[in-house]
Amino acid sequence: xxxxxxxxxxxxxxxxxxxxxxxxxxxxxxxxxxxxxxxxxxxxxxxxxxxxxxxxxxxxxxxxxxxxxxxxxxxxxxxxxxxxxxxxxxxxxxxxxxxxxxxxxxxxxxxxxxxxxxxxxxxxxxxxxxxxxxxxxxxxxxxxxxxxxxxxxxxxxxxxxxxxxxxxxxxxxxxxxxxxxxxxxxxxxxxxxxxxxxxxxxxxxxxxxxxxxxxxxxxxxxxxxxxxxxxxxxxxxxxxxxxxxxxxxxxxxxxxxxxxxxxxxxxxxxxxxxxxxxxxxxxxxxx
Amino acid sequence: xxxxxxxxxxxxxxxxxxxxxxxxxxxxxxxxxxxxxxxxxxxxxxxxxxxxxxxxxxxxxxxxxxxxxxxxxxxxxxxxxxxxxxxxxxxxxxxxxxxxxxxxxxxxxxxxxxxxxxxxxxxxxxxxxxxxxxxxxxxxxxxxxxxxxxxxxxxxxxxxxxxxxxxxxxxxxxxxxxxxxxxxxxxxxxxxxxxxxxxxxxxxxxxxxxxxxxxxxxxxxxxxxxxxxxxxxxxxxxxxxxxxxxxxxxxxxxxxxxxxxxxxxxxxxxxxxxxxxxxxxxxxxxxxxxxxxxxxxxxxxxxxxxxxxxxxxxxxxx
Numbered sequence: 251x252x253x254x255x256x257x258x259x260x261x262x263x264x265x266x267x268x269x270x271x272x273x274x275x276x277x278x279x280x281x282x283x284x285x286x287x288x289x290x291x292x293x294x295x296x297x298x299x300x301x302x303x304x305x306x307x308x309x310x311x312x313x314x315x316x317x318x319x320x321x322x323x324x325x326x327x328x329x330x331x332x333x334x335x336x337x338x339x340x341x342x343x344x345x346x347x348x349x350x351x352x353x354x355x356x357x358x359x360x361x362x363x364x365x366x367x368x369x370x371x372x373x374x375x376x377x378x379x380x381x382x383x384x385x386x387x388x389x390x391x392x393x394x395x396x397x398x399x400x401x402x403x404x405x406x407x408x409x410x411x412x413x414x415x416x417x418x419x420x421x422x423x424x425x426x427x428x429x430x431x432x433x434x435x436x437x438x439x440x441x442x443x444x445x446x447x448x449x450x451x452x453x454x455x456x457x458x459x460x461x462x463x464x465x466x467x468x469x470x471x472x473x474x475x476x477x478x479x480x481x482x483x484x485x486x487x488x489x490x491x492x493x494x495x496x497x498x499x500x501x502x503x504x505x506x507x508x509x510x511x512x513x514x515x516x517x518x519x520x521x522x523x524x525x526x527x528x529x530x531x532x533x534x535x536x537x
Numbered sequence: 538x539x540x541x542x543x544x545x546x547x548x549x550x551x552x553x554x555x556x557x558x559x560x561x562x563x564x565x566x567x568x569x570x571x572x573x574x575x576x577x578x579x580x581x582x583x584x585x586x587x588x589x590x591x592x593x594x595x596x597x598x599x600x601x602x603x604x605x606x607x608x609x610x611x612x613x614x615x616x617x618x619x620x621x622x623x624x625x626x627x628x629x630x631x632x633x634x635x636x637x638x639x640x641x642x643x644x645x646x647x648x649x650x651x652x653x654x655x656x657x658x659x660x661x662x663x664x665x666x667x668x669x670x671x672x673x674x675x676x677x678x679x680x681x682x683x684x685x686x687x688x689x690x691x692x693x694x695x696x697x698x699x700x701x702x703x704x705x706x707x708x709x710x711x712x713x714x715x716x717x718x719x720x721x722x723x724x725x726x727x728x729x730x731x732x733x734x735x736x737x738x739x740x741x742x743x744x745x746x747x748x749x750x751x752x753x754x755x756x757x758x759x760x761x762x763x764x765x766x767x768x769x770x771x772x773x774x775x776x777x778x779x780x781x782x783x784x785x786x787x788x789x790x791x792x793x794x795x796x797x798x799x800x801x802x803x804x805x806x807x808x809x810x811x812x813x814x815x816x817x818x819x820x821x822x823x824x825x826x827x828x829x830x831x832x833x834x835x836x837x838x839x840x841x842x843x844x845x846x847x848x849x850x851x852x853x854x855x
Contacts, residue, residue: 341836344591345840348836355826515666519666526659
């Protein structure tokens, strides 16, 4: 009983790290510009397919493909933000939703065209395969790797937001955009960088998720719901909130699959609806 | 002034007479496409029901298929276990969906923005998961099968689909008249007031939340009826009736046609369904490319949909 519980907690935590990487960018950009970007998982898919192409078709080692996944997704989000998204900052929620769902549909079709609809996988190095046995619990190496990467990035993000000048500008813009503008902070520029960073992190998350969940063009829709749950429950613009929500979601999803397989995803949606009814602005949200 | 406009709009214009006369054309001109035509009529009714809450009351919903599916499954269960007379089943299906809608409306109308979108999405997904899990009742992923609705009012549902289209069109027309009456009533005006300024309406004494709950329930009843008609004309119910895809499609259709103008959903349904029938072909993946492009284009260039664009064109010369 204890061993299985610990195993579920471990697996759920690793899964939560993945969800955190996928969603943290959306949380911050939503908090800053109130822009409902449903295409966030399309950026993750860009990164995932970039990593897949380099690893499977050009023979790059797995670890070298990860930074490229980040860069590819960040570049795409930068270009889209500059050309299309910025025109819609003042549009209604509904228009933003529809526009970004349109982007999701286009991305799914484009990737289906170039990469077919088959499930793809990548080859990871040997030291990431296999598992460790600690006190009767089996810890898969890849999941340990995920947790280490996830925690490292969380630490770096918190340092960046709390300790650097640019981070302070981003926090100011999230808290009160008008005031931040009034103080001479270039909110548009801050937003552009944050958006690219968030897209890049999603791309990295996408690349890391191939080994866990596989990759096909419907990725952009399949994980959208999970990412939205993390953002809505965690609260907009809150890194700590996203982290907590992602871990809770990851663990409850794993526990649900392990202990109540017949319920399917029912439990997750129930938890989300209950949490949102209790606190519409999210667990850590201010608004 | 607004009130005078309001009453003038309550009369059928010649254009509307012409439009409804045209809906009879498929019987004569395209008899081979009658099953598509009844699908269009059903989708149009579904989009019309979404228009009541989105276009007029301003409630964004990403889970409207919940009510469509509730109606579809109710009608399917009645046909399978009790009787196959469709009109009575239509009322029961509408009432069931309405009950679900009424129950949810107490929660939904209190929220706005992202929380509202996520809650409607969440309720839709919850209901879909519930139907999937309760496979003893709903048939799960295989869908509800093993029943056949022979016909309506003495007309048989045959392979030519004449009776099916007449049935779907008739239900659409009657529901349209009801929706039109609701919109042009003082209640409809109050809804638009809430949409335009949610703070001011309660300030002048309108029971905002009660109005929104009522509108949400009416929309749920209509969506349920649309689902029931689909069940009756196809003699099967699948999980797809509850899916996120259906909720997203109907939103796209309404926005494409133009929300908040009654005919938007119908025009959107005609264009969307005909285009999908013509272009989707072998691989639906590529169909979504065009839908995505269309969505981006509509949001960028036609913020009020096709009908909004047309009426702007008509007004320009003056």
